[in-house]
Amino acid sequence: MSDDAMRWSGQRADRVDEGTLPGLARLTGFVRSVRTPEFQGVTFHEVLAKSALNHVPADARMLPGEYTINPYRGCTHACQYCFARPTHTRLGLNVAGDFDNEVVVKTNIVEVLRNELARKRKLPPRVAFGTNTDVYQRAEGRYELMPGIIDALAGHRIPFSILTKGPLIRRDLPLLARAARSTTVHLGVSLSMLDEELQQSVEFGTATTTARLATVRAIRDAGLECTVFLSPILPHLSDSPAQLQELVAAVASAGATDVLYHPLYLSSGVKDVFFAWLRRAYPALVPEYAKLYSAGSETAYRHVIGDRIRPLIAAHGFPEPDRTIEDKFALNGRRGQPVAEEPAQATLF
Ligand code: SF4
Numbered sequence: 530m531s532d533d534a535m536r537w538s539g540q541r542a543d544r545v546d547e548g549t550l551p552g553l554a555r556l557t558g559f560v561r562s563v564r565t566p567e568f569q570g571v572t573f574h575e576v577l578a579k580s581a582l583n584h585v586p587a588d589a590r591m592l593p594g595e596y597t598i599n600p601y602r603g604c605t606h607a608c609q610y611c612f613a614r615p616t617h618t619r620l621g622l623n624v625a626g627d628f629d630n631e632v633v634v635k636t637n638i639v640e641v642l643r644n645e646l647a648r649k650r651k652l653p654p655r656v657a658f659g660t661n662t663d664v665y666q667r668a669e670g671r672y673e674l675m676p677g678i679i680d681a682l683a684g685h686r687i688p689f690s691i692l693t694k695g696p697l698i699r700r701d702l703p704l705l706a707r708a709a710r711s712t713t714v715h716l717g718v719s720l721s722m723l724d725e726e727l728q729q730s731v732e733f734g735t736a737t738t739t740a741r742l743a744t745v746r747a748i749r750d751a752g753l754e755c756t757v758f759l760s761p762i763l764p765h766l767s768d769s770p771a772q773l774q775e776l777v778a779a780v781a782s783a784g785a786t787d788v789l790y791h792p793l794y795l796s797s798g799v800k801d802v803f804f805a806w807l808r809r810a811y812p813a814l815v816p817e818y819a820k821l822y823s824a825g826s827e828t829a830y831r832h833v834i835g836d837r838i839r840p841l842i843a844a845h846g847f848p849e850p851d852r853t854i855e856d857k858f859a860l861n862g863r864r865g866q867p868v869a870e871e872p873a874q875a876t877l878f
Pocket of ligand 1: 605606607610661662663694
């Protein structure tokens with residue numbers, strides 16, 4: 530191959546890299562690693578899943594839904610505070626750049642899900658998307674797994690919720706609106722700051738705030754309700770009374786039907802990534818954050834934020850601001866079957 534041809538072959542769409550990540554390649558179901566010019570710096574690791582439905586242990590539930598479906602692992606949205614980062618270490622990958630750039634894709638997940646649902650005597654009572662990685666991250670534009678998944682769940686009338694930062698959900702709104710006629714569908718958009726410079730720094734792979742507000746509006750225009758997650762609220766960066774007032778007003782005028790709020794939470798596995806970003810972007814705030822995120826100090830801060838934001842939420846006529854995430858985002862009017870006594874196999878692939 531000539532030098533030019535070799536250079537071109539390296540740029541070509543769907544370039545396959547054999548064995549770039551030996552740890553992944555050892556996993557059952559690993560098919561290939563792919564790079565493509567539309568996703569500079571990102572490698573997709575395509576795997577064949579053995580199961581689609583993951584049963585979430587009760588003590589691990591951060592959001593409601595006894596089951597999740599994760600077509601992707603890793604997330605190019607690259608939020609520096611993302612609590613899902615530590616899950617990448619189970620794949621032999623790191624919690625920082627690898628989580629943002631090495632995305633595992635379960636390419637056969639629709640087929641596996643259909644088979645699982647057809648075989649199940651008892652269907653899952655509900656399924657939550659977006660509790661681990663964002664199903665409408667940019668990879669979904671390439672792999673288009675969600676339409677088949679939505680169709681399969683709606684076909685069995687299984688309630689589901691989707692939490693996303695990705696305007697790509699707009700592609701599936703007709704399908705989601707149709708699904709909502711046969712089962713309960715809860716949609717949520719995550720959005721916690723209007724300062725686009727800050728947002729593009731701390732969530733540099735995500736759509737802008739403006740695009741997300743437009744997504745809320747589009748969801749409402751499709752006739753669906755939309756909860757907005759004001760999370761995470763960042764101490765000294767997006768938490769002033771004026772910033773919160775502007776944020777809640779913007780979300781209300783976009784048509785949100787409900788809001789939830791949550792201050793920044795940093796688990797031990799994520800702290801290093803977040804503090805590395807903070808040192809680069811806002812070094813003067815490092816001592817303040819170190820104080821806040823030392824043992825026990827976050828609780829007091831949660832109260833401060835609650836006191837600031839609750840009256841704003843109430844003033845805009847949103848439902849009770851004091852309910853927990855689980856209460857507010859719970860799926861009522863279940864139309865699926867009772868909870869499966871035998872949980873689905875909770876395997877990675
Ligand atoms: S969009 Fe969600 S899953 Fe993706 S990096 Fe951000 S917080 Fe994590």
